[in-house]
Amino acid sequence: MAISKAQVALLVVVAMAAAAMTPASGAYNGCQQTRMVTVQNLCGHDLTLAEFPVANSGHLFGPGFVLRHGTHAEYHVCSWTGSVAAPDAAPVEFHVGPDGGAWYQVSNTQQGGSVRVTVTPHGRPLQGHCPAAGCRDHGQCFAHAVPGGNCHNVEELKIIYYAP
Template sequence: MAISKAQLALLAVAMAATAMSAAGAYTGCAKPRKVTVQNLCGRDLALSEQPLANSGQLFGAGFVLRHGTHAEFPTCLWTGRVSAPGAALVEFHVGPDGGAWYQVDNKQAGAPVKVTVTPHGAPLQGHCPAAGCRDHGQCFADAVPGGNCHAVDELKIIYYSS
């Protein structure tokens, strides 16, 4: 049985679409972005993620970040949540154009692990404060809504000891 040209063309389109969705491919990134996670909390952290809005895996299941280390995850765009045991949930979006929004509770007084989210860029544009809490009770904003922070090259999540 022979495959017609139309069936072959349809098959090629379907395979290309599958490959793009499987790889989370987005070709509109003018400049790669990254998410960096750093562990300063005094113990190893088992991180988990919940990708949202058709985002692919950032680091995958079973990722353990050793104390005193950091890991960088290059991405074009990503939306989702990152969590660690004993720390507040971090939710964020990094866009292909450098726009970002992020939020983390800044009422972490009883948490055994503190967490901050800080954007980095050269230079950042708009309203881009650090969010969350550091060690020794120093806290910042709890949310940076969409549309206000631009030119983000890196979103850095840092876990601290209490």
């Protein structure tokens, strides 16, 4: 049986629509709920961010992304694993799973750089041990990692850059 041009065009449209609905992670298609990764810039100047996705994670924002001072960007993901970095700031490594499990770490000895960074999970309610990690402005520091990755029910992982 021959396929008409109209049927081919319809198949192309359906395939493009399916590709557009693929989660940002690109690896896991069984999400019941997407998670959010929010990056906020309170450091006093614009930041050029770099991302380093691993484990088949898709891109959050792509190369050369500039986050303007006083703004934030939100990324909806099924799951994501990798790190985010900004000049003069400690790199943030994290994983957000499709089931709401999270693991994250960032140095809490950020004395040398001109930018401080924290990672904070949000959820209703968070379960397990989910401390803020990293350092805020005025030298206030927290844990550096989630012990044993025991943080669950994460709906949003928030990364905030601060001036020292």
